[in-house]
Each structure stands twice: as structure tokens, then as C-alpha cells.
Amino acid sequence: MTCASSPPYIIWSRCALPVADNSLSEQTVTSGIQTQSIADMNAKYAIALILALQVSMSLCEVPAPDQELVDKVIDMRTTFLKRLVNFYGKMQSVAAPVIEKLGEGDNGKAVKEFFEGLQTKPELQAIAKVSGGIAEEITPLxxxxxxxILGLYGHYARPYVGQFLSDQIDITKKFLDIFLPAE
Structure with a gap:
């Protein structure tokens, strides 16, 4: 039996049969057996797994966070943003004289003109508008x-690690008040 080359999902076989009369000396038998590839099966398993996870996630309800926890996180976030703004202001006041001095040379003037030219380009303004629009769309999500996440933390992890985490945050705040004050 000899097999001709063909795609992997079709098996061709050619059988040589001895014949007593003067007919053709061989007879061709073709069988088309189709098998699924491993990649096709993996894709089907992945789709089934995704659907099962979607169903299981839609059946579980995420607990709502305590208002006290939400207020605490918002307060920490606001304080941290104030720290960053304060740090940026200090860095800008320190760097402004150095940048002014560098801008006096020929290379400094060329760099300054380049950045001023970038600000007037419509491509950069379009990118800024699109980025702002994306940020507005993503904010509710x-x-x-x-x-x-706060609800899951408050319900499952806070009873066990809440006090330890609060103590660590208080220690970190002391160091941040020294090196990166909010005001």
C-alpha cells in the first residue's frame, strides 16, 4: 500500500490488487477521514472556559465596600496627589534657574524652539484631545x-490584615511627612 502526499486531514490510499482478466492492473480506493487539529480543540476548550467563567462571575455578587473604607482611601489618595503636586512645584522652582541658564546658549535656544514648535503642532493637540476623551470614558470603569476591589478587600481580607496594613500606612505617612510633605 502506498500513500500519496496530501493535506493531513485526508488520507489517500492506493491499493494494488492482482486481477486475472485483462482489466486495469490496479484499482484506486480513496477514503477521506477528517480529523480535528489540536489547535482547533484547544480553541474550543478556551472558549468553553471563558464562557464558564463569565457565567460563574455573573452569578457571584461582589460585596459593597464600607463607606468608612471608601472615605479613608479617597482621603489617602487626595493627600498623595497633594504630595506629588508639592514635590513637582519644588522641583520646578529648583530646575527653573538651571533651565534658564541652559537656554541662553545656541543649543539651548534650538531645544527651546523645538519644544515651542511641538506645542503648536495640530497632531500633538489631537493626541491630547483623544487622550483626554479616553480618560473621561475610562474614569467610570x-x-x-x-x-x-475595595468591597472584596473589606469583606474578605480586612478582618485579617486590616490592622497590620493600617499600622504600616501610618508608619509610611510619618516618613512621607518628612521627605514629601503634602503642604
């Missing part, structure tokens, strides 16, 4: 995810 981020808030919803944040509340879900």
Missing part, C-alpha cells in the same frame, strides 16, 4: 473596579 476605573471607579467601578476600585469599588469592587
Amino acid at each position: 476605573v471607579d467601578k473596579a476600585r469599588l469592587s
